[in-house]
Structures are given as structure tokens and as C-alpha cells.
Amino acid sequence: MSKPVLISIPVSNLGRSVQMLLEEKGVDYEFETASPHSDAVNAVHPLGKVPALRHGELTLCESEAMARYIDKVFDGPKFFPEDPTLCAKVDQWVSLHNTAFDTSMIRQYVLGYVLPKMAGKEPNREQIDASLPIVKKHLAVLESALEGGFLVGDSLTYADLANFPTLAYLPDFPESAEMLKEFPNVVAYIDAIGARESAKKTQPRRG
Structure with missing residues (x-):
């Protein structure tokens, strides 16, 4: 079987x-660095986005x-549980991340700092300040859900892998x-998952 090739940039939380x-899962894969809207990305993603x-x-x-494809096709531990109730919960937290937490914490808050800096400008204070109440509300939702240490059940699932890279930017x-x-x-939660080898190996460079 050929190696899967993940096309992305190291700083992408997704x-x-x-x-x-x-x-x-211990999959032998290749990482191809390619910017959004580059030829390599446009050839795969109809909207030119990564990953x-x-x-x-x-x-x-x-x-x-x-993630669903990788979890089904490759050997190793399963991160989408076979139990339909637990799997539905994983889907719930992935959806909450992709439709809410990613928007408030990354697209509005973090990028309010990062994009102006890349252009040699000051942070977008209006955008940042507007995002803060929403970020706090979303953190409160996660705080309540993380009483047991994981978002779903008592072990790592893709719900955690979807949410952790976003939360890891907040400190x-x-x-x-x-x-x-x-x-x-x-x-x-950030500390515990950040200590895993998978997190250490994928840690983007700071600065």
C-alpha cells in the first residue's frame, strides 16, 4: 500500500x-508542505485550503x-469508537470545534494577531477584543466537558485530536x-495531550 501524503502547513491546527x-496510529506517511491556494493544494482541495x-x-x-478514512483504512487503535453512542459524541465535539471553537479561537482571536504581524502591522484590536467573550464562553463549555480528562469516554479519541491543536495556541x-x-x-488537558509523542512530533515552531 502506498504512503498517504498529508498536504498542509505546520502551523495549521486542522x-x-x-x-x-x-x-x-503509527502510520507511515509523508508530510508535504504547501501553502493554501498553491498549485499542489488546488489540485486536491476545490477551495484551495489546507489540509x-x-x-x-x-x-x-x-x-x-x-480522519475517518485514516481510522478505517489503517491498523492501530481506533479513534472513532465502534459504539454508536460514543461515536456520535466524537462527531459532536468535532463539529463543535470546526463550526465554533476554531472560528472564535483561531480565525478571530489568534489570526487577529498573526495576520497583521505577517504584514508588518499592529494587531487587529477590534477583531481581537470582539472575540474574547466568545472565546471565554467556549472555554467554559470545554471546562465542564473535561472533568474526566477526555472529551469522550475515558481514552483519547479524534474529538481530542480535533480540539487540542486549537487550544494549544491559547497559552x-x-x-x-x-x-x-x-x-x-x-x-x-492541554498539558496532558501536549506531553504525548504525537503532539511533540507535530509541534509547530513558535515565533
Whole structure:
């Protein structure tokens, strides 16, 4: 069987979710660095976004579709449980991440710092300040859900791999770092998953 090729950039939280899954399952894969809207990405993703996946003749976009494919096709532990109730819960937390947490924490808050910096400008204070109440609300939801240490059941699932790379950015920015002091379960979760080999191997460079 040919190696799957994950096409992304190291700083992509969504790409890191898929890469951590590949690492956790022990899959032999290749990582191809390609920017959004580059020829390599446009050839796979109809909207030119990362991540994307190529495996033999198959091409896939959307991180959850990639994750489900990887979990079904490759050996190793399963991250989408066979139990339908638990699997539905995984889907719930992946959907909450992709439709809400990613938007507030990354697209609105983190990128309010990062994109202006890349252009040599000051942070977008209006965008950042508007995002903070929503980020805090979403952290409160996660704080309650993480009483047991994982989002679903008593072991790591793709729900955790989907959410962790986003949360891992929050200690690096001033308002969210201060905010995390109110959410000890979230902090413990970031620390625990961040200590896994899959997280260490996929850690993007800071700065």
C-alpha cells in the first residue's frame, strides 16, 4: 500500500489534528508542505485550503473526512469508537470545534494577531477584543466537558485530536493565557495531550 501524503502547513491546527492521528496510529506517511491556494493544494482541495490528503489515486479535503478514512483504512487503535453512542459524541465535539471553537479561537482571536504581524502591522484590536467573550464562553463549555480528562469516554479519541491543536495556541497569546487561569481542566488537558509523542512530533515552531 502506498504512503498517504498529508498536504498542509505546520502551523495549521486542522492539519495538525490529522497529523497527530497518523502519528497515534503509527502510520507511515509523508508530510508535504504547501501553502493554501498553491498549485499542489488546488489540485486536491476545490477551495484551495489546507489540509488535504493524497493516498494513491484518492484525494480528500476536509480534516474530518481524512480522519475517518485514516481510522478505517489503517491498523492501530481506533479513534472513532465502534459504539454508536460514543461515536456520535466524537462527531459532536468535532463539529463543535470546526463550526465554533476554531472560528472564535483561531480565525478571530489568534489570526487577529498573526495576520497583521505577517504584514508588518499592529494587531487587529477590534477583531481581537470582539472575540474574547466568545472565546471565554467556549472555554467554559470545554471546562465542564473535561472533568474526566477526555472529551469522550475515558481514552483519547479524534474529538481530542480535533480540539487540542486549537487550544494549544491559547497559552501563547496574552488575553487567552490570562483567561486560562479560570479553566484548570482545560489547562490540564492541554498539558496532558501536549506531553504525548504525537503532539511533540507535530509541534509547530513558535515565533
